[in-house]
Amino acid sequence: MKNNFSQYNLSDDLIKAIDMLNYKEPSEVQKKVIPLILNKKDVIVKSQTGSGKTAAFAIPLCELIDWDQKDVQALVLTPTRELAKQVKEDIFNIGRFKRIKCVGMHGGESFIRQEKELKQKTHIAVGTPGRVLDHIDSGTFYTKNIKYLIIDEADEMLSMGFIDEVKWILQEMNKNIVTVLLSATMEEKINEIIKNYMHNPIKVEIENGSINKPKIDYEFYESNEKEKHNLLQDITILENPDSCIIFCNTQTCVDFVDEHLYDNGYSCNKIHGGMDQSDRTSIMNRFKKNEFRYLIATDVAARGIDVDDISLVINYDIPEKSETFVHRTGRTARNGKKGKAISFVNKKDLDSFEMIKDFLELDNLLLPAPKKELVELNKEKFDKKTNEKLEIKNDKGANLSQDILKIHINAGKKTKMRAVDIVGTFCDIDGMTAKDIGIINILDISTFVEILNGKGEMVLEALQNRNIKGRPRIVSRVD
DSSP states (O other): OOGGGGGGGGOHHHHHHHHHOOOSOOOOOHHHHHHHTTTTTEEEOOOOESSHHHHHHHHHHHHHTTTTTSOOOEEEEESHHHHHHHHHHHHHHHHTTTOEEEEEEEESOOOOHHHHHHHHHOOOEEEEEHHHHHHHTTSSSOOOTOOOOOOOOHHHHHHHOOOOHHHHHHTTHHHHHEEEEEEOOOOHHHHHHHHOOOOOOOOEEOTTTTTTTTTEEEEEEEEEEGGHHHHHHHHHHOOSSSSSEEEEHHHHHHHHHHHHHTTOOOEEEETTTTSOHHHHHHHHHHHHSSSSSSEEOGGGGGOOOOTTTTTTEEESSOOHHHHHHHHHHHHHHHHOOOOOOOOEGGGGGGGHHHHHHHHOOOOOOOOOOHHHHHHHHHHHHHHHHHHHHOOOOOOOOGGGGTOOEEEEOOOOGGGTHHHHHHHHHHHHHHTTOOGGGGEEESSSSSSEEEEEEHHHHHHHHHGGGETTTEEEEEEOOOO
16 A cells, blocks of 8 residues: 655655554644645644644654754654653654654753753754753753744643743744644633744644544443442443553542552553652553553643553543543544543532533433442453453554664763764775664763664674774674
8 A cells, every 4th residue: 555645745764664653644634734844834733632643743844854954953842751752752763764863851861861962963852841941041952943843732731830931932942933833722821822923823623623522432420439449440340441541630549549450450550740750651661562451640641642552541530621631531542443431420520520521512421330230240251351461562663673773882972982983984884875874872981873774783793893983892782
């Protein structure tokens, strides 16, 4: 089947990556947004979660980037660390063969390490507003050569109190940059940004906005706080999902639900803002690989989970804001698939329940707890699946890595290693060209290089007996 992204006259390197990522047919938001950004138009995007909006801006950004330019040319702002990491990964995958270098700027990771990465050739930066401002104020991030700015999930920026920081960042930008703003709602402060900082923006609104009623089956169960954990067990036995996210409003609740499910033999783990970033990242990666079935989370995980096969979302606590409900439940029914969202509603939640129904134009009634006889009938099937070994999934970009070998060289900045030294040495090897060299990352005492097009083993062998920058180096593969 022909890759229909070729209609946008993208470079062969991008088409190759897009094809290997199994993007065949552009989604509605991609069809409308990609040509506009390629034509350097300011764009306002209203689109549902899971519609492919990240690729809608990542693909044209990677196409427009001038690879030879050293300084950052595009900045993507996201409200959370998790989303920043996800967007960075998507850009890395899409730009893999064009050798696009993307750096993350967010909390939970070393500021100094980010500073060192920014000193190297970097094409695109993805960050949260606070950390981006910290780098600007410290003089470690220069905005003078930025040509493209993406403000992702502007409504969440507003609800998290970041909108003023976004404005400060905008004031640091050149006046003629291309700006793309993505938001589920257009509140006054967001409209203020559009009016003051965007140039004749073109509005793209996908039909139904953030609502996707045909694909998500919504159910609401009447509950009380004392019996909620029993209701959760009964619902999971009846639904018996392959993969499930359970949302709670507080970190304490996440800890309680995780402990309760774990004690009852569930394959589960948790994530919330009180955990170390390294632990959150590790758990998210394990969930994406399907190493456990149930993820219990606060809203920190509602932004940045890009897993296609989550069949069930449970709101253990119903959120106060309708927009939060949409973002949570949007973790299921992604990329055209069907899903289910079940919410527990206490008496104190009735106002939120009615607001959510109005917002989504639902007519659901509150359901009573399922009958114990029905639960018992399904218990054997649930226990069987619980005891089955989970099938581990490959990373989204696994196909991209098939012909790529990453190698490590025991020299770096402290021995004055430069990218030009790497390229020169590697291109002296018979059969190698600069096109076969991927991303080069030079640290203080180490250098990491990707070798493309299946030539890694040849290069690794040749470098065992060849000097780099006038001296023999230890060169090894990175698994």
